[in-house]
Amino acid sequence: MFLPIFQSSFLQITRTESNVIVNVFSDKMIIEGFEGFSGRQQKVFEYNETNYCIEWDYDIRQNNQIKGFTLCQYGQRLYQFEGEVQKLTGLRSVLKGKIGFFNWEKEFSFKKWIKKTEHCEIFQVLRGENLKVIKVLQDNNSNVELQVNQMLNQRPHINLLHSDEFYKDEVQVYLLMDFHEQSLSDLQNEYSKKKVPINVIRPILLQLLEGVNHLHSHKIIHKDLKYDNVLLTQNRTVKIIDFGLSQIGDATNIRSGTAGYIAPEVFQNQTITSKSDIFSIGVIFHKLLTGKGIYNNLDENMGGRMRISSHIKDKNAKDLLLSMLNQDPKLRYSAEDCMAHPFFTGEYDQPSQKICLTNYLSPLSQYKFQPISTQMISLSL
Structure with missing residues (x-):
C-alpha cells in the first residue's frame, strides 16, 4: 500500500469526542476511527466520486487562525473536527485542489x-x-x-x-x-496599427506553444484558443485560460469553438485532434503579426476562405504561420514541430532551405512533410 502524503491526528467533536487519524493520499482521504451513524469505522473519501466537501473553521478571536474543519454534504454541516493550527494548515494545503471546499464567502x-x-x-x-x-x-x-x-x-x-x-x-x-488583467488585445493596442514587433511576438508565441504542448502531452485538447483566452502577467508570462470546451483524450467528435479561430476539420465532419488547437494558435499568430484575423465572419470560417496578409515580411514567420494553418490536419505541425521551427531556432532565413526543417519534425510528422498547399488561401492586401 502507498504511504500517505499527509497523516495526522485530530479530535472529532460531533457525536463523540474521540481522536481520529486523517490519511491523505493522491486520490483519496481516509479517516480512521471516524464516528458515523454505524459506529466507529474507517471512512474513505475518493476525490473524484465523493459528494462531501470541507468547510474550514476559523477563530475570529485569534486573527482568524484555522481551528478546525467540518465535513459537509449537500450543503449541510455534518461532522466537525478540531486540531492544532500547524496540523490543520498542513491538511488544508495538501487537500487544496483535490477535494471541494465549502462556503467561499467565509474566506473571500x-x-x-x-x-x-x-x-x-x-x-x-x-x-x-x-x-x-x-x-x-x-x-x-x-x-x-x-x-x-x-x-x-x-x-x-x-x-x-x-x-x-x-x-x-x-x-x-x-x-x-x-487574477491577471492584461490580454493579448491589450498588448496589441500598445503598438501602432496594432502590429506587434517580431521580437515581442516570438517569446509570447513560444510560451503559448509550450503551454499547449503540455496540454497535448497529457491528452487534453483545449478547443477554444483565442485572444480572450490568453492572458499576460506584468512580466509578459503567458497564461492560457478557460478549459470550458476542453476534451480529454486523443480525439473527439464534439464540435465547438469561437468563430474566426475554428479549424477546417471542425466544419468538415472530421475527427478533431490536438492539431485543431494549432490552427487556432496560427490565427492568433496572424493577428499578432498583422492586427487582423484570417476570417471576417463565421461564413468565411465555415467555408475555409482564409485571408493571409501579404504584408508579413519575415520569411520564417510566414513559413511557420502557413505550417500552422495547413488545411489538412495530418500535414499541420504539432506543437513540438512548431517549437523546433527556425522562427525560434534562427537556423535559416531563406525558404529554399526549408528542407532543414525535417531534422526537427517529430517522428510521426517526418514522413508527412511536404510543401504547404495554397489551396483555399487568399491574400489580403
Missing part, C-alpha cells in the same frame, strides 16, 4: 463581476490583499472543466492558468484562480 469578499451571461459567471474576489477570480460551474461530477483543472493541479505548467483550489455547494462548483 466579492469585488465585481467580470462576466455574467446565461451560461457563464466570472467574478473578482479579494482574499486579504490578493485579487482572485472565481468561475462558477454547474455541479456535475462528470464536468470536464473540473476534471481538467484537477489534472493540471497534479501536473501544473507555468503557461496554464488552472484552478488549484475549488469550492462546492449543493448546486455549483466555484473554481478559484489568480
